[in-house]
Amino acid sequence: MKPWKKALKVGLVGATGVVGETFINMLEEYAFPIAELRPFASDKSLGVKLELAGKEWACQVLKPGCFDGLDMVFFSSGDDISKEWAPQAVKSGAFAIDNSNAFRMDQGINLVVPEVNGHLLNENSKPQIIANPNCSTIQLVVALKPLYDKFGISDVTVSSYQAVSGAGLPGFDELLDQTRNFQTPDHAAKIFPKQILFNCIPQIGGFGADGFCTEETKIMNETCKIMGDDKIKVSAFTVRIPALNAHSEAVWVTLNKPATKDEVINTLGSFEGLAVMQDDYPTAIDVSGEDPVFVGRIHQDRHNPNRWLMWVVSDNLKKGAALNGLQIAERIFS
Numbered sequence: 001m002k003p004w005k006k007a008l009k010v011g012l013v014g015a016t017g018v019v020g021e022t023f024i025n026m027l028e029e030y031a032f033p034i035a036e037l038r039p040f041a042s043d044k045s046l047g048v049k050l051e052l053a054g055k056e057w058a059c060q061v062l063k064p065g066c067f068d069g070l071d072m073v074f075f076s077s078g079d080d081i082s083k084e085w086a087p088q089a090v091k092s093g094a095f096a097i098d099n100s101n102a103f104r105m106d107q108g109i110n111l112v113v114p115e116v117n118g119h120l121l122n123e124n125s126k127p128q129i130i131a132n133p134n135c136s137t138i139q140l141v142v143a144l145k146p147l148y149d150k151f152g153i154s155d156v157t158v159s160s161y162q163a164v165s166g167a168g169l170p171g172f173d174e175l176l177d178q179t180r181n182f183q184t185p186d187h188a189a190k191i192f193p194k195q196i197l198f199n200c201i202p203q204i205g206g207f208g209a210d211g212f213c214t215e216e217t218k219i220m221n222e223t224c225k226i227m228g229d230d231k232i233k234v235s236a237f238t239v240r241i242p243a244l245n246a247h248s249e250a251v252w253v254t255l256n257k258p259a260t261k262d263e264v265i266n267t268l269g270s271f272e273g274l275a276v277m278q279d280d281y282p283t284a285i286d287v288s289g290e291d292p293v294f295v296g297r298i299h300q301d302r303h304n305p306n307r308w309l310m311w312v313v314s315d316n317l318k319k320g321a322a323l324n325g326l327q328i329a330e331r332i333f334s
């Protein structure tokens with residue numbers, strides 16, 4: 001990361017969640033210059049102390065004026081909290097980087113993956129709400145962008161295999177509980193629609209009248225917004241699997257121009273934030289805890305030579321949430 005212009009005063013809403021925890025770990029990992037960390041969580045976490053930069057910072061609850069004096073606030077505690085409080089952060093003079101779905105498709109709100117459309121932000125940007133895309137969209141667009149720039153893209157089909165950490169700490173706990181008690185005949189599903197242990201669930205979020213579930217709709221809408229091209233035909237099918245962390249995606253992408261396999265591999269391999277694997281392929285376990293988006297199993301379709309298949313894996317808590325948020329901050333403050 002580039003050097004930062006000044007030590008920042010940072011608010012973190014949802015500090016005790018899985019994304020919040022990853023965000024704090026990444027602030028430490030990247031030696032992010034912190035003048036103040038102001039963590040926020042629910043009433044039950046009031047006063048809980050979180051460690052960063054050799055100091056302890058106590059969790060607060062949200063209340064009027066709670067963002068005063070902050071440079072930026074990262075929101076990671078759900079749509080309703082973001083809807084109510086992100087505008088308050090901007091009123092207090094802070095940038096609100098929002099990890100929820102609340103503002104992503106709003107006109108006039110930037111939906112940013114820095115490697116793809118980071119030009120929307122710079123050091124002269126004024127305090128505003130900036131939306132962090134959905135985790136499964138982020139890794140997809142990082143893999144699509146270099147192909148789009150070099151060859152053009154007409155359509156994309158994606159099938160996802162998503163880890164339980166994408167459903168937050170309760171999702172993580174549900175798989176671990178079911179694993180500990182794997183001999184129990186009935187596993188009560190609370191967070192996921194069905195038992196997740198030993199299973200694959202073809203539903204992430206509720207179903208719309210068109211038969212798509214919300215995760216699929218997010219991927220299809222957000223991809224076009226981030227790529228700045230409504231003409232790309234995106235079709236998504238999302239599946240929750242019993243991986244703990246890191247989302248995997250099988251992607252079929254149709255290019256507008258012919259390309260050789262070497263050209264496709266070199267184009268992907270030279271793009272910032274992408275790591276191409278040729279002799280092996282990435283899996284969720286290998287990639288969990290890593291920063292880049294990994295791509296493997298790149299090969300040409302049998303029936304359409306302009307159509308390419310690839311396997312895209314990334315840590316949903318890092319590039320899919322906290323790292324992308326920090327990279328947004330980097331565009332503004334470094």
Ligand SMILES: NC(=O)c1ccc[n+]([C@@H]2O[C@H](COP(=O)([O-])OP(=O)(O)OC[C@H]3O[C@@H](n4cnc5c(N)ncnc54)[C@H](OP(=O)(O)O)[C@@H]3O)[C@@H](O)[C@H]2O)c1
Pocket residue numbers: 013014015016017018019020040041042043044045062075076077078079081099100101133134135165166167168169170316317320321
């Ligand atoms: N997990 C992912 O891979 C991922 C990726 C991209 C985006 N997101 C989005 O990030 C958000 C949070 O996800 P998560 O996975 O970190 O969830 P999580 O593990 O369930 O954490 C939720 C956080 O919100 C806090 N919270 C709950 N009620 C609150 C309130 N009234 N005021 C302030 N804080 C409150 C919780 O605090 P307590 O501990 O005190 O309850 C906790 O810190 C969601 O919008 C999710 O869609 C998640």
